[in-house]
Amino acid sequence: MRTGLIAEKIGMTQIFTESGAQIPVTVLKVDPCTVIAQKKEAVDGYNAVQIGCKPVAANKLNKPLRGYFAKKEIEPCKYLKEFRVGEAHLLDVGQKIDVSHFLPNQYVDITGISIGKGFAGGMKRHNFGGLRASHGVSVSHRSHGSTGNRQDPGKVFKNKKMAGHMGARRVTKLNLSIQAVDAERGLLFIKGSIPGAKSSIVYVRDAIKKKSAS
Numbered sequence: 001m002r003t004g005l006i007a008e009k010i011g012m013t014q015i016f017t018e019s020g021a022q023i024p025v026t027v028l029k030v031d032p033c034t035v036i037a038q039k040k041e042a043v044d045g046y047n048a049v050q051i052g053c054k055p056v057a058a059n060k061l062n063k064p065l066r067g068y069f070a071k072k073e074i075e076p077c078k079y080l081k082e083f084r085v086g087e088a089h090l091l092d093v094g095q096k097i098d099v100s101h102f103l104p105n106q107y108v109d110i111t112g113i114s115i116g117k118g119f120a121g122g123m124k125r126h127n128f129g130g131l132r133a134s135h136g137v138s139v140s141h142r143s144h145g146s147t148g149n150r151q152d153p154g155k156v157f158k159n160k161k162m163a164g165h166m167g168a169r170r171v172t173k174l175n176l177s178i179q180a181v182d183a184e185r186g187l188l189f190i191k192g193s194i195p196g197a198k199s200s201i202v203y204v205r206d207a208i209k210k211k212s213a214s
Contacts, residue, residue, distance in 0.1 A: 003083040003091065004205030005033055005101055006053045007188065009112070009196050015179060015189060025179050028188040028202065030099040035091045036074060039082070048084045049091050052077025081203055099186045106178045107207035112196035116168030126161045171195035175210045 007028040015023050031053050039048040056078040058066050069076040074094060091097070102108065122128040122144030131137045131145060144163065148156040173194055180189040188204070196202055 001084065001086050001208070002089045002101075002206055003035075003049045003051060003085050003097070004081070004203055005030055005097060005099075006051065006079050006081050007202050007204050009194065009198060009200050009202055010187075011198050012193065023179060023191055024193075025189040025191055026194045028190060028194075028204065030186045030188060030204075032186075033097045034074060034077065035093050035095045035097070036069075036072065036077070036080060038090055038093060040090070041087065046084060047087050047090060048082050049089075050080060050082045051097065052080045054078040079201055083203075083205060098183070099181060099188060100183050102178055102181060102188060102204070104178055104181055107175050107210045108178060108190070108204050109172055109174050109207050110176055110190065110194045110202050110204050111170065111172040112194060112200060112202035114167045114169050114171045114195045115197050117166040119164065120166035121163045122161065125163060125166045128161075175207050 007030045010027040010029050012024060012026050015025055017023065033051045033053045035049055036052045037050040039046060039050070041047050052074075054077060055075050058069070058076050061069075061076055065076070072093065085091075117124070121142055123130050123142050126144075128144055130142050131140055133141060144161070147160065147162065148154075173192075176194065177191040178188060179191050181187070182189075194202060
């Protein structure tokens, strides 16, 4: 398994194939990433690389991070992320990785923080059907109905689907196809939607459950 990359979600658009088919795509901006550190199984118990992107002024970091980057003699980065890799794919500290790390027709997994929706009811949050529109139901059409039972068991079970906070959670979408790569502008065009709002940070890595298309 190779390392992944840190990307910024730009938004959605559409592209057309030679046959005229329309494909909705999400555009990701990938700035060059720098390998910050290595983790080796002999020392740390697993193999991984830590990468960073988007240079930032040292005075905008806390003291531990300033010392961390100074010790490695690497320009401070705003975002850091560690990716598990195979032993054969460990990269040297200071090495640069850009958008050419990925290829068209390759499948990737993308992780991001979903858009927060605040407090939502049962119909919006869990796709409940709601109560009847008539026949005695008053002011409770969008309620989720019965919550618990009677004396036995006399409690509400954990994980009961109810109204509550919706969104703003870590979500990973698997097996997304890369439709195009613009190396000059550092852009990835991913088929379909991905989690996160515009300008949010997402993590892109090789798909672990599907091989790249031939």
